Amino acid sequence: MSQRPPTSSRPTSGRAPGTAAGRQPGTATRLTTAMNPAAARPGSRGGQVAGGVALNSQVTVVDRPTTQQGLGGMKTAKPGQGRRQVMDKTYFLGQIRSKINELNAEVVRLTKEIENASDENSSFLAYEKRAEALASEIRDLQGELGDYNTLVDKLTTDEDIQDVEFDCNNLKSQNDRESKKIEEMFDIKKQKEDQIQLLETEMDQERRMADNVVNDMKPEMRQRYMQLKDLNEHLLRQLETGQQELDQLNTKTESLQEELSQSQVKQEAVRLYDQLHELEGKRSSLQEEARMRGTPAEERERLLKQVKEDNQEIASMERQTKEQQEKIDQMRDEITQLDLDIEENQGERNQKYKELKKREESMDEFLSTFDENKMQELTKISEVESNVVTLLENMSRNMGRFTNLPTPKDLMSMKEDLEFKEDEMKKSEMTTIELAAQRDKLQQDLAKMDQFEEKLHEEQVILQRKVADMEKELTTYGDLEKLRADAEEKKKKLMEDRVILQRRREVFKRLIQHLTIKYEGLKTQLNENETYTQLSNLEKKWQHHEQNNYTMKEFISARTMECDYTPISRRVNSIMDHFNAKLQTHMAGKTSY
Template sequence: MLPKRVKTGDTRGNMGTASRLTTGMKSSAGKKQSAGIMKSSLNLQERPITQQGLSGVKMTSGQGRRRQVEDKSHYIGLVRRKMNEIEDEIKKISVHTEELETVNASYLQYEQMAEELASHIEGLQGELGDYNTLVEKAGMGGDAESVQLDLEDLKEANQRFERNLVVLFESRQDKEATVEKLEIELDQDRQLAESVLHDMKDTERERYLSLKVQNESLINQLKDAQVQMENLNSRKIEFEQDLADNQTKQECLKLYAHLRKLQAKRDQLQAEDASFQDPQLEKDRLLNRVKEDNQEIAQMEKEIYNLEERAMYLEEQIEKTRQGTYSESVEKIQKLEELKKQEQQIDAFADNFETARHDEEVQIEQLQEKITGVLTRLSKNHATLEEPVNTSPGNLEADQKKGKLQTELFKVDQLEKKLKEEQEKLSEKIASMEQEMRTFSDLDTIRVEKNERKKQLLSEKEVAAKELETVEKERQLLDQKVTKMQRDLDADETYSQIKNLEKRWCQLEQVNHALSESLESKRELMDYSSIRHNVEQLLSCYNQKLIQQLN
């Protein structure tokens, strides 16, 4: 509850309240009053003389009359007046924001209408294109079946384009995956290089860094050389264009080339004159040269023949890959090569079988003799090994000898086991090789099958070549038909109108985009939420201060 405002006229009888002074009066009235005071018995020392005289200081401000007593009620009135002004401003801003919201709502409606109209235009354009195609077909004498065939062709083309798009998308994903994999491998290689560099010695690290700097400098030099080469190539192209445009320079260039040829011929003739010899020696030299040339020609013809055979073989392989049978032929060739290798191994084994067998038997006999000798030694020393152990030096020697003999016996047993295992392996290997010899001995049937398959593939190649020729002719006819249709389409006025409409549509889309951007910028400019928040904070602060002062 605010206190009752005290009036100025009621403070005359109260002590401690100042009366309203006459500072707001006119200066002439002040002069007259001061003149009357001078005539009275007032002492001049009670009012000192200032720089402005006895009439007091003149007010330079243009505010007019203002209150001299600025008490609590005065400040409360000022705060109320400011609050009223702020409320008025808030009302104005709210009205303005409501107007903007209505404008924005209408813009959204317009935007929806524009989108609906754009979709409607797209539908009408599609219908117009369909009608134009129907009119063209009717004008060209087409019927419904031809239109249906064209529709099916378009559907097939669209499906083909979709498949190509899917393939491209999958290939792009694969490439991205490979790129990521390569980046991971590159990071791993970089980390490995850093670890290797960290583990290097100081001298090796310094040498590595120097080589790295040298490599970077060489790379920069290579880049500079490439740039210089590109500049030279561009200059060469410019010079060639200049020569192509200038007939005189072309003739001059031809004359220079002819002059160089004549100079070379002159030098050759001078060299021949300088190296002129006896006719017989010259004849022998020329004969030797002819023989060498003939040998070189024969060698070159031989190489050409080999290269032609190699080219024919490669062409056959390429044709096999085109027909999808390259893998089978390669597998058969590999099998034949493996069979040949195995046959060679079997032949070599059969040739060396007797010698290897004799060597193995001799080695086995030697080992058997060695084993029997060791066993006899063991049997001789067996009686001494079974005697009771004594602490005499002879018994210790016998114990040591016994341990040695036991180790030798263990080694002999192991050797005997190993020999038995090797003998079993050799017998198994011999049996398997004999089985393979029986299996792969019939190579004639494999060669016959290969020749028959080759003849079949050649016949299929001829058939495919004929089909390829027919397909190529059909493709050429279709290309001619497509070019003709494209020319007719370009000459059609409706098609040109559709192009113009599409251009106009693109322009309208650009204008729509620009309008949307400008609207967004205006929305950002008209956003008063921050100002409103600040005003509410100020109002709350003022209210708190007023409550504190009143309390």
């Protein structure tokens, strides 16, 4: 069986040449026409594929496949692709059999699907129940979780258990109150229901009474009553139907209005109809006027009458308005007068009120500061009392001493003695100072003496050594001959050395010359070498660059050092640790229950 072409795409057999891409730009254009109704034109929008994929090839897209003969219709699969050419009975039988097989297969498939669906349904019910059970479990657990969370919060915020119990009690009392409220509401509701019941029973009773009355009425009255009742019902029904019609018509008008608002033509038509209406109305009015018009005189009279009537009306209305205005003014005057009176009274009272208020404020202030002042005054009093006590004690002591006071003569003598003794004391003080200074001096002298002694000792030792050396030298210098011989020897040796060294120097010089010549030769050779000059130039350039590099690096590191926050952060952290430790110790000391 040939493939059924997928519903969303074009068949590939009718493709026009040039679509090399193997994609289906036809669909693309279709999509774009759906998306931009204003701008899309099949063929020109081939470049704007909805997916944003760029079309590389120059595609001339056509919507309808064309053959050489012009537009062709949708081509189904050509015959000759596996079908028989001769169509006779056996062919059709074969076809029918194949179709029957297909149908059977479809039937089987559908039954299987039905079974699956039913299974799934049943399982779905089971799953739903499980889901419900799990949801309820989840709700319970969430409630528990909430409880635990609150517990953890309470623990982390170090709340006392008393606070927690307090909160708990609060919540309980709140709950009780609310349950009570609910009960009350429930009671109220019950009451209302009872009331409703009562009313209903009363209503029934009244109806029965009415029926009784009706039954007791005379037959004529009853007939009229019945007639009226029927008429009432009839009218009610008419009312209902009329209402329904009205509703219908309303909905219809609404829908028509909507239609109208959507289509402009109809709006135009409506407008024109309205205009027509107006004009017809005008026309009819004008026609009436034309009919009603009499002679010009009659018209004038009529108009005059109308004018007079209108004037009269105007005059009466003006009078009325004036009266009303006067009334309004009067009322306003009265209001202002009353206000003034009130204010006068209020004024006096207001002042009194303000005074009283001020006094109250001062009294409050006084009361608040009263305690402090009282404490201060009390402390002052106690201090003063203690002062007084001490002074009294002093006085009493001095009074006691009065008895031992000497006579004035004795006093004078005692004063003289005192002065004398003071002088003596001063003198002795000065002598002590002087003696101390002398003592220091003498001690220093003693120390210096000690040093001198040491130095003398050392000098003595040195001198003794010198004496020994000198004695030795004496012996050596005594032996002049030996000295001379030694000197001669030394001189000879030095001369020899000199000769040797001179010769060596010569040799050295020659060697150095030899080496320098070699070195100079090498140097010139090197300088002549182009590669060397190039290299040295490049090296110089490199040195220059390296210098720049280095200064940059130094600059960068200096700057980064400025922005370096690590020491500050370290300091901050250490201070924080300090502070936390102190807090901990403080808290540990505080909580003791």
